[in-house]
Amino acid sequence: MRATLSRDIVLGAIPLILIAAVWQAIVSFGYAPAALLPPPGAVFVRLVHQLGGTDFLAQGGATLLRLFVGFTIAAVLGIGIGLMAAVHRGVDAVVRPLVRVLAPVPKVALYPALLLLLGFDHASKIALVVADALFPILLSTYYGATTIEQKLVWSALAAGTPPHQVLYKVVLPAAMPSILTGCRIALVISCIVVFLAEMISSTDGLGYLLVRAARSFQTVDMFVPLISISLLGLILNALLYGARKVLLRGFPEV
Template sequence: MDVSAKSSKEIDIFFRNRSRPVRRNISWKARDLFLISWLAPLGFVLAWELFCRIGYVNSQVMPAPSAVLATAWRLAADGSLFVHLGYSLLRATAGFVIGGSIGFGLGLLVGFSRLAEAVLDRTIQMIRAIPFLALLPLVIVWFGVEEAGKIFLVSLGVMFPIYINTVLGIRQVDPKLLEVAKVTGLNLRGRITKIILPGAMPSILTGVRYALAVAWLALVIAETIATTKGIGFLAMDAREFLQTNVIVLTIVIYAAIGVAADSLARALERRLLAWHPNYARGERR
């Protein structure tokens, strides 16, 4: 190949590369991503309000967001909304603490011991398959209509996600890390506290996030038991009088609490997993 042919080929490659569009990596700021995440919910609410305003949606079937907000203001003004919300939060918190502690303890036991798995896991999985509604009559027989029955149902629902994810997290710890720990002379307590539990923590916190959602699902069912306080009671009472605005308000409250609980769990992840590259400060998923 002569010099002129080589130069011509290099010039052709140069102009061909210049004609290609330049790909730029867009770096999104955390604030921008936060605002974008709220665009879809905001758009949905605005469309909902618009359809109700123009009469496309029957207000008796689905009240406008403004009507739901007015109902919330009325119930907050007389204090009843905060009373019902407080009872529901107390039940959910008590059930989450009790069920989460039991699930985490059983998860540790089964995760570290094959014998414990053989003794406990099959029974736990059988209980997990029982629907909440099927347990309601038995819970009423055991606890009556007192608070213990409601907390029991929430605890039962919370226990399983944390149990399963704790066992999964322990079993998924990299065996190479455990071999390195043995070679370096790290004792059993050190291996558990410095390798196994930190390695299992992402899975455990995933179980916590899922359990927070299940706690509210269980609470809705639990509050159908004879009661006069709670968000579930507020919804059931509104159903009797066809107050769709109150029913929609309770749904919105459940959604808002779910978002708040998930945000709290994410903050906990970022704090406890700051050492993990996927949870580094400033990273958003």
């Protein structure tokens, strides 16, 4: 077990190291001018340096705020609507076709409409995050809730659970593995979308930093926000994974 684990780490590290090495080599041997491709060391140093500055943290904070608010709204709406559609025929009949139509629509294309509707500040970006993160959560909740073992519900009813409580006492916890899978997909999507929204129109946030750097051809500064958003995604993903471990400790490995 331990041997294969360390072998996996070695194998997995190879491409990461290789990329860094090739990147460094291209710069070092002068194949690409530093203006086009800054050395990885320089990017790293800049990142660490900026993490100490208040301006960068404020920009990151703006991104994080939109991400968090948007994701939370999407989670509440998605889980709520998904559960209702799963247990209620009438809601199902309305929600299913709407989702079928709206899910494959590229939400970024809605961004101009959101800008016109909600203005250029936080609201339009949060709305875009909600639009994009909503469907994975809603769909996974719906599938999770419609595929739960019927006999769990029966067992609870027989034990005296009032029917209106079954939704949150049985259906919600039983669908939790699926819901959390949807949340994980939605979280990564949220990271990507908030960044893109900030690139397209914003005066702050990590995406804006990238565009600002691109305008003045500051390549090092272009890489810093890119790496930051990826790191943010990884960290949030890890947090969610931890939450999943705790919440699903009773479930078989999923």
